[in-house]
Amino acid sequence: MNNDSKKKSQLNSSQNAKVGENISPTLLHFFRRKWLSIWRGNPPGSVLLLFGVVVGLIMSIPIIYVMWRSLFAGVDSWVRLLDGRIPQLLWDTFSLTFAVTLFAIIIGVSLAWIVIRTDLPGRKLWQWLLALPLVIPPYVGAVTYIIVFGPSGWMRDFWRDTSWLVETFGDYSLNIYSFWGVFFVLTMFTYPYVYLISSAALRKMNRNFEEVARSQGMSTAQIFWKVNLPFLRPAIGAGAILISLYVLSDFGAIAMLRYVTFTAAIYFQRAGFDTASASVLSLVLILLTVMILWIESRTRKKNKYYQTSNTYREPEILKLGKWKPFALLYAILVFFVSVLLPISVLVYWSNIGIRMGALDNRFFGFAWNSLKVSLFAAVLCMLLALPIIYLKTRYPSVITTVIDKLCYAGYALPGVIVALGFVFIFNNHIPILYNTFIMVALAFVVRFLPQAMQAGEASLSLVSPRIDEAARSLGYPPWKVMYKVILPTILPGILAGGALVFVSSIKELPATLMLRPPGFDTLAVRVYFEASEAIYHLAAPAALLIVLVSIIPLRYMLKKY
Amino acid sequence: MNKMLKLFLFTILALGLVLAAACGGNNEPANEPENEKVENEQDEQPEEEVVELDGEIVVYSNRNENFTLPLLEKFEAETGVEVVALHGADALQIQEEAGNVQADVFISNDLGALGYLDMQGLLEGHDFEGIESIPAEFRADDNAYFAISARARGFIYNKDMITEEDMPKSNEDLFDAKWAEVENGYAITRGGNGGMIGHISALRYEWDDEKTADWIKSVKDNAAGVMEGHGDIRKAVGAGEHAFGLVNNYYFHQQLLEPDNNNVGFIYLDQEEGQMGVVANAAGAGLVKGGPNEVNAKAFIEWLLLPENQVAFVGESLELLINSEYGAVYPAEVQPHIIEFTDLKVQDMAIKELGNYFEDTKALIEQSGLDLELR
Secondary structure, eight states, X not given: OHHHHHHHHHXXXXXXXXXXXXXXXXXXXXXXXXXXXXXXXXXXXXXXHHHHHHHHHHHHHHHHHHHHHHHTSOHHHHHHIIIIIHHHHHHHHHHHHHHHHHHHHHHHHHHHHHHHHBOOTTHHHHXXXXXXXXXXXXXXXXXXXXXXXXXXXXXXXXXXXXXXXHHHXXXXXXXXXXXXXXXXXXXHHHHHHHHHHHHHHHHHOOHHHHHHHHHTTOOHHHHXXXXXXXXXXXXXXXXXXXXXXXXXXXXXXXXXXXXXXXXHHHHHHHHTTOHHHHHHHHHHHHHHHHHHHHHHHHHHHHOOOOOOSXXXXXXXXBOOGGGHHHHHHHXXXXXXXXXXXXXXXXXXXXXXXXXXXXXXXXXXXXXHHHHHHHHHHHHHHHHHHHHHHHHHHHSOSHXXXXXHXXXXXXXXXXXXXXXXXXXXXXXXXXXXXXXXXXHHHHHHHHHHHHHHHHHHHHHHTTSOHHHHHHHHHTTOOHHHHIIIIIHHHHHHHHHHHHHHHHHHHHHOOHHHHHHOOTTOOOHHHHHHHHHHTTOHHHHHHHHHXXXXXXXXXXXXXXXXX | OXXXXXXXXXXXHHHHHHHHHHHHTTTSSOOHHHHXXXXXXXXXXXXXXXXXXXXXXXXXXXSOHHHHHHHHHHHHHHHOOXXXXXXXXXXXXXXXXXXXXXXXXXXXXXXXXHHHXXXXXXXXXXXXXXXXXXXXXXXXXXXXXXXXXXXXXEEEEETTTOOTTTSOOSTGGGGSGGGGSSTTOEEEEOTTSHHHHHHHHHHHHHSOHHHHHHHHHHHHHHOSEEESSHHHHHHHHHTTSSSEEEEEHHHHHHHHTXXXXXXXXXXXXXXXTTSOOBOEEEEEEEEBTTOTTHHHHHHHHHHHHSHHHHHHHHGGGOOEESSGGGOOOOOTTTGGGOOOGGGSOBOSSXXXXXXXXXXXXXXXXXHTTOOSSOO
16 A cells, blocks of 8 residues: 555656646556545645555554464464363453443543532542542553552451451452452552543533423432432543453463453563564454454444533532542542552552662663653654654545554553564664663554544644635645644644553553563563562662652543543 | 754654665564664674673573572673573573574573473573583483572571471471461462472472372462562561461571561471482573674683682572582571581482472472462
8 A cells, every 4th residue: 555655646746747738648547536536636745655654554553463463373272272262261351341340430430420429528539539649550550559469469468467367367368369359459540541531521511401401300319320420421431431441451460360351461571572472462462452442433423422511511510418538538549559659659669679779770770761762662652653643634535644653552562562573674674773771662653653643633623724724825835835834733632642651661561571672671560570579669769769750641631531 | 943953854864764764664574773773883882892702691590580690690700791681581582582593691580491492492501611520310311400599498487476496397298288377377389480490390200290290289278478579578477467478598598687577497307317318509600502603602601611700690599500619608696507418318209300300390380370470
């Protein structure tokens, strides 16, 4: 497609230049008409288009490569895995994904409703306090819960030293290394996705509908189920897909809590260099992801609810009455387990670690590595995102849609798969870049480019195409218009996108683990290794720094929802 | 738009054009600018410190980072060569990178892995100065790899939960299902653990594959816990989560140093008359063929062979030196429990034979139902 489109557009421009001078062959006429009709008479410049096509291809190559490898993994691997491994993995992965998604929705929606629609004391404060778990990567959360509830954690000590507990319940028997441990940790650190989206939806809900319902004699509970919830369905669906895709792709929390899903299995197969099995498992995981995306797009099509904006009135705040203490307790409880406790544990161990000299040259070396690779990825993403979103918004067509979709491939799929593709490609075909930090940064670009695109798109949608036209009329080619005229206008949006990519990169774990060159550990990698060796005084300062950095995009997220 | 922002934008643009060109060329040959940049970056650092050696050395190690790091830092300090280390590396990574060799030296916990790499032609022999200090049965014929420290397999047990008399004393004992009944049961590592692979290779040498497969099945069925590594086992046994666990002897030594949970004992397996002797393994290093810094790699190995550095190789691991006369120093808590390697009854198979079994053993373990990786 790449070469074709280039040729076509070149033909185009030469055609344009020679209009009237030569008799064009009919075939060319036909192609030209076809080409123009694809673009609705407004084709982009060839530089811009070529750029977009190349970026789209780069984004999807790792995944295509993994699929290709899995086809040649040999019947042996397929039979062995289908017989023994895959059914169990499917069950473990599915049950966890389902349970976490369900409970994260329940917690997220209920909290959003309480905070937005009731007179909860300090509701303005709670609105953002309850979004805070967003800044704690689940693997960091897992570390803190192992420290507290692990087999030799604080809780065990407390239990052992409290005689009535031992007498009534016997020995400490809580097992954090179990389905329930993983379920709990993932739920507590992913519910904010649903919470934020539902809050936004609830805030926009028109009061008129509820008043009609109330006039029909419905109670608050009935209104919630019959009026609010249906309106929330798109929000819930969006949150559910974010969470279930996250659970499918999570590696850190799952590995630390010794539970194995597809993602972890792929990582471990790869770590043992059984690449054939790793690619077979990857293909299954790709199918699972595509299935979830498909289910989501199906349900979204069926549920469309419209709100009339011209009669919009703010929803009224409901009185909690006797439920007030319970609602408050609920909010406090969730805040305690998802923010206060983990942060306290990190601060406690960081304090010990810093006094033991954890902030030494090695630590700053790791921090510098993290910074370097994340910054590099962020800058690359900002640069690559711009042409794509420009193409997409100014030149809508089948081709741009395909490019756009290709760019999302790495975003929807787990990092281990992208990393697996990168290992194959670079080791075999681009050896010069193999085992360099650039390889890691490029993997981040494939993973997180859509974050930069989304942020930029929001800004670009506010810029009138008239501005482009004016610039074009002065003789600028499209790519020049983009960089000279559009970029300065939408810079804040692009920078916000870069910040998002930066933060996602700095906490990314599985791809970094698989691709980091020798001697290039990042903070995330150190948290993983130190925590799995139970050296918490070294893990905690790195984890705390990651959490602090993650606060950067919180403002953006809160503004967006 | 103020001036600062414009300047920033311009910088990004300028940077970006270079990067975009390089990045766009990912699947096309046109990516020179970026390559040069990488190489320059790597060259810059060593130039500043010119001692007798310079440049860098890439070390892949599958030993615990805490044992290897001080050794590598010592080398760095004494020679000025920058050590670029990949800890937790798998031997097979060297095999996979054979077309694009990255490592200069591979340090391994398991002589079987080194032997395997040598058999694949991935290691290179050399007439190292000081190599004769390593007994012939602990090094390859062409010295492509060699061992420095040894460990023996056995059971760490929690003295609060089980007495020495009640413990199993041989590999054969583990066929008995009664060990599943012990309070809190016992623990083993996952099948893919280097120590476990070595152990099972030794059993295959002593018995046959069928009996070994039965042994793996019994152990898998009767064990109460399957763990990622031996460190997890010693901690769990010390804390009373399991009554005993199959580990290497130095994990017992390490547990003795813990401030609490240290009431543990150790059983060396199969020491009686007519029994097979303890399963042993050794840690050592090998020279990777075609590595990027060959001169430094050879210098590193000769440095490693100095008696002082053989001691440093053992480091905090509390393993036993093959050359025990070099005198590794153990903490006071551990010293009384040290049994020199020469005083143990060891299996018949020469440790460097392990490499011949490496690959088939992994297959047998998986077929017998013990997963190589944790599920």
